[in-house]
Amino acid sequence: MFSTYVLAQAQTLMPDARSAWLPVVMLLVIAVGFAVTNIIASLIIGPSRQGAGKSETYESGMVPFGDAQKRFNVRFYIVAMIFLVIDVEIVFFYPWATIFGPYSASTDPAFAGFSTVLLIEILIFTALLLLAYIYAWGKGVFRWE
Numbered sequence: 001m002f003s004t005y006v007l008a009q010a011q012t013l014m015p016d017a018r019s020a021w022l023p024v025v026m027l028l029v030i031a032v033g034f035a036v037t038n039i040i041a042s043l044i045i046g047p048s049r050q051g052a053g054k055s056e057t058y059e060s061g062m063v064p065f066g067d068a069q070k071r072f073n074v075r076f077y078i079v080a081m082i083f084l085v086i087d088v089e090i091v092f093f094y095p096w097a098t099i100f101g102p103y104s105a106s107t108d109p110a111f112a113g114f115s116t117v118l119l120i121e122i123l124i125f126t127a128l129l130l131l132a133y134i135y136a137w138g139k140g141v142f143r144w145e
Contacts, residue, residue: 078136082132082133082136085129085132086129086133089125089126089129092125093122096118096121096122099118100115100118100119100122103115103118104118
C-alpha cells in the first residue's frame with residue numbers, strides 16, 4: 001500500500017516524458033541549424049581565392065621550422081583526460097539536478113528521506129572525482145617543470 005502511494009506521488013511530481021524532452025530536441029535542432037547556416041554562409045560570402053600564400057603553413061606569424069612529428073610529454077594527454085572526466089561529470093549533474101529539484105521542494109513526508117539519499121549520492125560521486133583529481137595532482141601531472 002505504501003509503495004503504491006509513493007509511486008503515485010512520484011508520478012505527480014515528474015512531468016510528462018514527451019514534454020520533458022521537448023527542450024532537448026529544440027536545443028539540438030537549433031544547434032544543428034546554427035552550424036549548417038554558418039557553413040553555408042561562409043561558403044557563399046567568404047572569398048574563394050587560392051594562392052601560394054594561402055597554401056603555406058601559418059605558425060603565428062613565424063616561419064615554420066623543424067618536424068611536425070615531435071613527441072609531447074604524456075602530461076598533456078593526462079590533463080586532457082582529466083578535462084574530459086570533469087566534462088562528463090558536469091553532464092551527470094544536469095539529470096541529477098532535474099530529479100533532485102522536485103523531491104527537495106516536496107512537502108510530502110514520504111519523499112523527505114529520498115532527497116537526502118540523492119544528496120548523499122551526488123556528494124559521494126563528487127568526492128570520488130575529487131579524490132582522482134588529488135591523485136593526479138600528487139603524481140605530478142600538474143607540475144610544469
